[in-house]
Amino acid sequence: MISTSRLSMIRRHVITFLMGFASGLPLLLTGSVLQAWMTDSGVSLENVGLLALVGLPYTLKFAWAPLLDRFHLPFLGRRRGWLLITQALLVGMLIVMALTDPAITPLFMGLVALGVSFLSATQDIVIDAYRREHLPDNELGLGSGFYVYGYRVGMLLASGGGLMLADVIGFTQTYLLMAGLLGVAMLVTLWAPEPVRVEMAPPRKFHQTFLDPIVNFISRPGAFGLLLFILLYKLGDSVAGNLTTPFYKALGFTNAEIGATVKIFGLWPLLGGIFIGGLLIMRWGIYRSLVIFGILQMLSTAGFVLLNHMGHHLYWLAAVVSFENVAAGMGTAAFTAFMASLTDKRFTAGQYALLSSVMGLPRVVIAAPSGYLADSVGWDGFFIVCTLVALPGLLLLLRLKRYLVSA
Structure with a gap:
C-alpha cells in the first residue's frame, strides 16, 4: 500500500x-x-x-x-x-x-x-x-x-x-x-493546491516592486559569480546547437534523415536524460549533478568532431545525437533546479524570470556569430572551440562551491 x-x-x-x-x-x-x-x-x-x-x-x-x-x-x-x-x-x-x-x-x-x-x-x-x-x-x-x-x-x-x-x-x-x-x-x-505563501508586506512603490527582487539577489554572497555561471554553463552547448543542422547537411544527410534521426528518434534520449537527471539530482544533490552533467555535456559536444570524421553514417549520427541529447537533458534538469533553488520565495516570479533571461542570452545573442567561427576554422575547429568554451563555466562552478554545497 x-x-x-x-x-x-x-x-x-x-x-x-x-x-x-x-x-x-x-x-x-x-x-x-x-x-x-x-x-x-x-x-x-x-x-x-x-x-x-x-x-x-x-x-x-x-x-x-x-x-x-x-x-x-x-x-x-x-x-x-x-x-x-x-x-x-x-x-x-x-x-x-x-x-x-x-x-x-x-x-x-x-x-x-x-x-x-x-x-x-x-x-x-x-x-x-x-x-x-x-x-x-x-x-x-x-x-x-x-x-x-x-x-x-x-x-x-x-x-x-x-x-x-x-x-x-x-x-x-x-x-x-x-x-x-x-x-x-x-x-x-x-x-492544484495553492503553495504556502511567504508572508511579507506587499510592495507599494516602484523600487519595492521592481528593484527589491534584484537588490535581494545581488546582495547575497557570490551573486555576480552565480549570474556569470548561469551565463556560461550551457554556452558551449548553445553555440554548437546553433549550427548542428547546417553541419548535418554538410555531411550529406538529407532532410528526411535529419528529421527522422535527430528530431524524432533524438527526442527519446532527451526525455530519458531529463528523467534520469531528475532522479540522480535527488540522490547526488544539485551541486554534484551540475559538475557531472556539465562534464558530460562537454564530452557530448566533442562527439561532433568524431561524427565529422565518420561522415554520412546514420548509425554514428544516431549515436552522437543520443549521447548529446541524454547529456543535454540531464544538464537541463540540473540547471533548472539550480535556478529555482536560487530564488527567494518572496520574489519568486521576478527573480526566476530574470535568471531565465540571463540563461537565454547564449542561445539568442552569443550564438548568433557562430557561423563566422565555423567558416573560419572549419567544423573540427568549431566543435573543439565549443567543447573548450564549456570549461570556464565548470571552473567557475568549482569556485562557487562554498555558496552551493547545500544545494
Whole structure:
C-alpha cells in the first residue's frame, strides 16, 4: 500500500508535469505552425519572416514578472489566481486566432499571435514561480525533470501533431482543438493546491516592486559569480546547437534523415536524460549533478568532431545525437533546479524570470556569430572551440562551491 507521503509526492509531480505541458503547448502555435499556416495562405515571405518578432515577450518577461509577485487576485491565491485568468485569456486568444484568416488580415493575425505570446510568457512566469514554491527543496531536481518533460511533450503535440492535423482537418480546427486542450489545463489549475505563501508586506512603490527582487539577489554572497555561471554553463552547448543542422547537411544527410534521426528518434534520449537527471539530482544533490552533467555535456559536444570524421553514417549520427541529447537533458534538469533553488520565495516570479533571461542570452545573442567561427576554422575547429568554451563555466562552478554545497 502506498503511503500518504508517497501519494502526496506523486500528486506534486503529476501537477508539475501537466503544468509543463500547458507551458509548452502555446509556444510553437505562434512559431513554426503559424508560419506554415501563413505560407499555405499565400502570405509573403517577408511578412512570414516578421513573425520572429512575436517571440519577443519570452525574452522580455522579466519586465513584468515582479507585478505577479506584487498583485494578488481575490480568488484562488497568488499563483493559481493569476494562472487561471491567464489560461482563460490564452484559450480565448487561440480561438480568435483559429477564426482569423491570415490571407485576408495577416497584420491582425500577427497582433493576435503577439497577444498569445505575451499571455504564454506570463503563464510561464506563474508556473515557474508555482513550481519553486510548491515543491520541497529536495524534490526540485526531479520536479524540474517532470516539468521539462511535460513542456517537451506539449511542444511536440503542438508542432508535429498540429502540422499533421492541419493536413487532415485544417488549421482552423487544429487551433480550436489546441485551445480546448489548454482549456483542460485550467482544470489542473483548479485541482492544484495553492503553495504556502511567504508572508511579507506587499510592495507599494516602484523600487519595492521592481528593484527589491534584484537588490535581494545581488546582495547575497557570490551573486555576480552565480549570474556569470548561469551565463556560461550551457554556452558551449548553445553555440554548437546553433549550427548542428547546417553541419548535418554538410555531411550529406538529407532532410528526411535529419528529421527522422535527430528530431524524432533524438527526442527519446532527451526525455530519458531529463528523467534520469531528475532522479540522480535527488540522490547526488544539485551541486554534484551540475559538475557531472556539465562534464558530460562537454564530452557530448566533442562527439561532433568524431561524427565529422565518420561522415554520412546514420548509425554514428544516431549515436552522437543520443549521447548529446541524454547529456543535454540531464544538464537541463540540473540547471533548472539550480535556478529555482536560487530564488527567494518572496520574489519568486521576478527573480526566476530574470535568471531565465540571463540563461537565454547564449542561445539568442552569443550564438548568433557562430557561423563566422565555423567558416573560419572549419567544423573540427568549431566543435573543439565549443567543447573548450564549456570549461570556464565548470571552473567557475568549482569556485562557487562554498555558496552551493547545500544545494
